[in-house]
Amino acid sequence: MDTGFxxxxxxxxxxxxxxxxxxxxxxxxxxxxxxxxxxxxxxYFGYKENGTVKLLAVLRTxxxxxxxxxAPDSYPSFTxxxxxxxxxxxxxxxxxxxxxxxHPWLKMVxxxxxETGKPDVFDNDYxxxxxxxxxxxxxxxxxxxxxxxGPVHAGVIEPGHFRFNCIGxxxxxxxxxxGYQHRGIENLLTNVDSKRLPIIVESIAGDTTVANATGMAQxxxxxxxxxxxxxxxxxxxxALELERIANHTGDLGALSGDVAFLPPANYxxxxxxxxxxMTLLLCGNRLGxxxxxxxxxxxxxxxxxxxxxMRRINELEPQxxxxxxLLFSTPSVRSRFEGCGTVSKGDAEKLGLVGPAxxxxxxxxxxxxxxxxxxxQKFEIPEYYEPSGDxxxxxxxxxxxxxxxxxxxxxxxxxxxxxxxxxxGNFNLSPGSFVVTVNEAWRGELSHCILTGDNGEIAxxxxxxxxxxxxxxxxxxxxxxxxxxxxxxxxxxxxxxCGFDL
Amino acid sequence: MLNTLKNxxxxxxxxxxxxxxxxxxxxxxxxxxxxxxxxxxxxxKMCASECPQDAIDAEKKTIDLGRCVFCGGCERLxxxxxxxxxxxxxTGTSIRxxxxxxxNLPALADHSKKHFKKLFGRSLQLRQVSAAGCNACxxxxxxLATPFFDLGRFGINFVASPRHADGxxxxxxxxxxxxxxxxxxFEAIPDPKVVIAVGSCAISGGPxxxxxxxxxxxxxxxxxxxxxxxxxxxxxxxxxxxxxYFK
Ligand code: SF4
Ligand code: SF4
Numbered sequence: 171m172d173t174g175f176x177x178x179x180x181x182x183x184x185x186x187x188x189x190x191x192x193x194x195x196x197x198x199x200x201x202x203x204x205x206x207x208x209x210x211x212x213x214y215f216g217y218k219e220n221g222t223v224k225l226l227a228v229l230r231t232x233x234x235x236x237x238x239x240x241a242p243d244s245y246p247s248f249t250x251x252x253x254x255x256x257x258x259x260x261x262x263x264x265x266x267x268x269x270x271x272x273h274p275w276l277k278m279v280x281x282x283x284x285e286t287g288k289p290d291v292f293d294n295d296y297x298x299x300x301x302x303x304x305x306x307x308x309x310x311x312x313x314x315x316x317x318x319x320g321p322v323h324a325g326v327i328e329p330g331h332f333r334f335n336c337i338g339x340x341x342x343x344x345x346x347x348x349g350y351q352h353r354g355i356e357n358l359l360t361n362v363d364s365k366r367l368p369i370i371v372e373s374i375a376g377d378t379t380v381a382n383a384t385g386m387a388q389x390x391x392x393x394x395x396x397x398x399x400x401x402x403x404x405x406x407x408x409a410l411e412l413e414r415i416a417n418h419t420g421d422l423g424a425l426s427g428d429v430a431f432l433p434p435a436n437y438x439x440x441x442x443x444x445x446x447x448m449t450l451l452l453c454g455n456r457l458g459x460x461x462x463x464x465x466x467x468x469x470x471x472x473x474x475x476x477x478x479x480m481r482r483i484n485e486l487e488p489q490x491x492x493x494x495x496l497l498f499s500t501p502s503v504r505s506r507f508e509g510c511g512t513v514s515k516g517d518a519e520k521l522g523l524v525g526p527a528x529x530x531x532x533x534x535x536x537x538x539x540x541x542x543x544x545x546x547q548k549f550e551i552p553e554y555y556e557p558s559g560d561x562x563x564x565x566x567x568x569x570x571x572x573x574x575x576x577x578x579x580x581x582x583x584x585x586x587x588x589x590x591x592x593x594x595g596n597f598n599l600s601p602g603s604f605v606v607t608v609n610e611a612w613r614g615e616l617s618h619c620i621l622t623g624d625n626g627e628i629a630x631x632x633x634x635x636x637x638x639x640x641x642x643x644x645x646x647x648x649x650x651x652x653x654x655x656x657x658x659x660x661x662x663x664x665x666x667x668c669g670f671d672l
Numbered sequence: 673m674l675n676t677l678k679n680x681x682x683x684x685x686x687x688x689x690x691x692x693x694x695x696x697x698x699x700x701x702x703x704x705x706x707x708x709x710x711x712x713x714x715x716x717k718m719c720a721s722e723c724p725q726d727a728i729d730a731e732k733k734t735i736d737l738g739r740c741v742f743c744g745g746c747e748r749l750x751x752x753x754x755x756x757x758x759x760x761x762x763t764g765t766s767i768r769x770x771x772x773x774x775x776n777l778p779a780l781a782d783h784s785k786k787h788f789k790k791l792f793g794r795s796l797q798l799r800q801v802s803a804a805g806c807n808a809c810x811x812x813x814x815x816l817a818t819p820f821f822d823l824g825r826f827g828i829n830f831v832a833s834p835r836h837a838d839g840x841x842x843x844x845x846x847x848x849x850x851x852x853x854x855x856x857x858f859e860a861i862p863d864p865k866v867v868i869a870v871g872s873c874a875i876s877g878g879p880x881x882x883x884x885x886x887x888x889x890x891x892x893x894x895x896x897x898x899x900x901x902x903x904x905x906x907x908x909x910x911x912x913x914x915x916x917y918f919k
Contacts, residue, residue, distance in 0.1 A: 222765075251907035280849075282848075282849075315757055326802070326813050326814045328810065353883055354883040354884060357883070365723075365724045369725065375806055377808070379806075433680060450697075452700070454699075455701075456904075469700065489682055495675070593745075632720055666807070667807070668807050
């Protein structure tokens with residue numbers, strides 16, 4: 171069937187003129203057909219061209235597909251027919267003032283004025299400094315009450331607002347309003363010297379430093395016709411997997427702490443530090459800032475560092491295994507994890523959940539297997555998932571992935587890693603081009619897009635953090651769950667505020 | 673139970689002796705820079721123009737550690753002829769100007785306020801406000817509570833309410849959308865209160881400088897008592913600064 175969409179490859183640049191420009195009606199029909207038929211929305215965003223707004227969709231089936239169209243001022247919402255578009259449509263409305271008519275819940279995403287000067291779709295007054303001023307979804311009835319939390323939370327964590335509608339302890343609905351971390355990153359990236367690109371991208375979300383830097387570097391490499399060598403691909407893969415392990419381990423500890431089983435909470439917490447310190451050994455920064463640069467890596471792994479990493483990971487592997495066993499074999503933990511915060515596979519698919527949160531609901535997609543980059547072609551990433559959709563499943567998936575990542579890193583450390591460190595510097599991108607990169611960050615599908623202008627300047631930089639898909643999963647998990655189980659569910663997802671807010 | 677005990681033995685005792693004994697961080701860690709004052713002009717100029725943070729003053733041969741993200745680019749570019757980063761993690765200062773460094777930083781302990789030491793030396797309760805950074809600074813503050821650092825043994829804790837706090841620790845470049853919440857939290861803390869800016873974002877806007885959505889420096893909103901540079905600042909940098917300033 172001809173969908174009008176063009177097949178493209180992960181991390182390969184194409185001329186912008188190759189992107190099929192469909193009439194809006196064709197675009198709408200084909201995009202809806204692809205996604206209704208099981209395709210996923212990787213991107214659906216607006217950009218400006220010669221004063222007008224255009225729309226672009228990148229969809230994912232077993233391949234990546236792209237098409238564009240001119241944006242109408244308003245159009246019948248896709249979401250009504252096909253839920254996975256819901257947040258993308260709200261984002262376009264917020265960024266460009268284009269109204270999806272009949273959208274079931276058209277509310278702001280990050281709270282900022284649009285770029286086109288069109289009337290604000292949400293009737294907000296942006297001279298007020300606060301995104302939370304908005305009529306939250308309300309549930310009426312005797313004994314129904316609301317609990318409002320944030321933006322400043324009790325712990326050392328990022329800001330966001332949570333509004334629970336409850337009856338007694340039971341949550342009917344949780345509404346999450348973000349935007350407090352909005353730094354204007356996408357626009358900033360179109361306005362700065364290329365020397366600043368890696369520094370900004372590494373700071374989109376600190377816990378996803380390596381994956382973001384990798385996604386950016388792959389895009390820049392495609393736009394400068396640079397091939398990276400095997401050694402640097404291996405080092406990026408090691409850094410990506412260390413990032414995954416550190417985050418999963420930290421969250422397993424937090425989950426354990428939230429069910430008041432303190433030994434694993436402390437052990438996981440300490441082991442997370444050990445993995446961060448392996449990244450520190452590699453690049454001098456615990457979060458991996460500085461490892462990845464366009465063209466390769468800034469830090470090499472010589473035999474001394476390789477052997478030291480191997481020694482440490484060999485020491486940590488059995489400890490990790492034992493603490494995971496301890497966690498999952500403890501009946502009090504199991505009884506709190508199992509059946510808590512269940513999201514059905516059907517709901518997960520409609521919300522578009524990705525990564526471990528999706529795999530915990532039976533969606534087995536993993537970008538490392540489906541669209542491998544860097545050194546992932548060399549691995550057999552198993553097709554695997556947990557069916558139960560609850561806290562247990564989310565914890566189990568993370569634990570299993572941690573053990574797999576440890577094995578992968580050990581394999582990568584077996585042989586000498588030869589590469590030259592690349593330096594930072596300015597680069598000139600091919601003019602009039604488009605590139606999209608997708609990678610499996612620890613939270614799931616992370617994607618960067620660059621559209622360049624006539625002089626090779628970055629005309630549009632689009633970032634999609636996996637949390638963009640997954641925050642609604644957290645809301646869904648709280649339905650009919652005790653409000654006291656919020657922390658546990660929240661930790662089991664551990665989504666990014668700053669990655670979402672950009 | 674047996675399983676719990678077996679794990680307990682395997683894990684052992686991990687809390688650091690710091691500050692009684694020194695900790696040596698790995699070579700690649702980038703702490704306080706050393707700056708060669710007679711470095712050739714062309715190298716200094718090249719570093720200044722390539723620095724992604726524009727943190728280098730080529731005339732004065734200084735680096736603004738409040739802007740620097742410790743990427744190490746200048747060290748590589750000058751091949752150590754201009755800048756070399758040491759593993760000295762004690763880079764906190766009490767005065768913003770001190771962060772414009774020629775490689776030397778004044779001893780923090782000599783510049784702390786005496787009344788703070790008296791008031792908070794034995795017990796310091798801090799409220800953290802995360803204001804639009806990348807959450808890495810928060811992460812490296814959070815780890816101070818893990819067994820290795822065990823911040824609580826020094827009488828320092830992060831608390832849930834500003835009403836229980838002696839001071840505020842701010843991370844991030846204070847987005848427009850977070851400004852009101854931050855200022856309200858600050859106001860809710862009883863006087864006298866301490867303000868600590870952690871990370872290059874909070875000190876100068878960090879990687880996000882130039883964006884109209886953020887604030888370039890917490891001290892343009894409220895007076896700051898303690899500056900802890902880094903991107904993120906290493907947990908030991910945080911610990912060093914807290915201990916030297918308050919103990
Ligand atoms: S280490 Fe600091 S001063 Fe040197 S290039 Fe990086 S940001 Fe600039
Ligand atoms: S200073 Fe760096 S590490 Fe800290 S919040 Fe800002 S970008 Fe993140």
